[in-house]
Amino acid sequence: MFKAVLVSALLVGLVPGFSLAAEDVSPGTETAAQALDRSLKPVRDQITNMQVKIQRGVASAAPPEDPDAPPVVGWVAACCTRNLRALHKAIPELEAHAARLARTFREVGREDGESFATELALDTRVLARFLEQFAAAPTESEARKVLGHVINATINLNIDQRSLARCCDDLAFPK
Secondary structure, eight states, X not given: OHHHHHHHHHHHHTSOOOOHHHHTSOTTEEEHHHHHHHHHHHHHHHHHHHHHHHXXXXXXXXXXXXXXXXXXXXXXXXXXXXXXXXXXXXXXXXXXXXXXXXXXXXXXXXXXXXXXXXXHHHHHHHHXXXXXXXXXXXXXXXXXXXXXXXXXXXXXXXXXXXXXXXXXXXXXXXX
C-alpha cells in the first residue's frame, strides 16, 4: 500500500510548475510546458486510475469494442480496458504535440528545446510499447511488473517536460 501511495505521489509530484514566463503569455498563447501539460494530463490521469484499480482489485465493464483500439487480451481486461482505450487515443496526440514542438524549436534555432521535445516524443513511444505489453500481460503478476515500467515511463515524460520548461519556457506558442 505504501508503495502505491509513493508512486502516486511521484506521478503527481512531478507535474511541472509553470515558470514566470508562463504568467506573461497572452490569452491566445501558451508556453511549451503548458502545452505539454495539457497533452500529458489525460495520460497521467489514466495511468494513475489503472494503478488504483489494480491496487484495489476493482473490475469495470468496458464499453463496446473500439475497432481502432488494440485488443486488451490479458489479465487487465477485467479492470483497465477503458483506460487503455483512452490512452490509445491520448498517446499519439502527445507524441504529435512533442514532434510539433521539436520542429518549432528547430525552426527558431533552439537546439536545446528541440532536443528535449524530441526526447519526449521518443519516451512517448516507449510508454506506448509498455502499454501494449500491459494490455497483453497474461497474469496479475506480469501486469503488475509491466505497470511498474508504465509508471517509470510516465515519470520520464514528466522529467522531459520539466527539462523543457527549464530551458525553453520563454517562448510562447499559439494554442
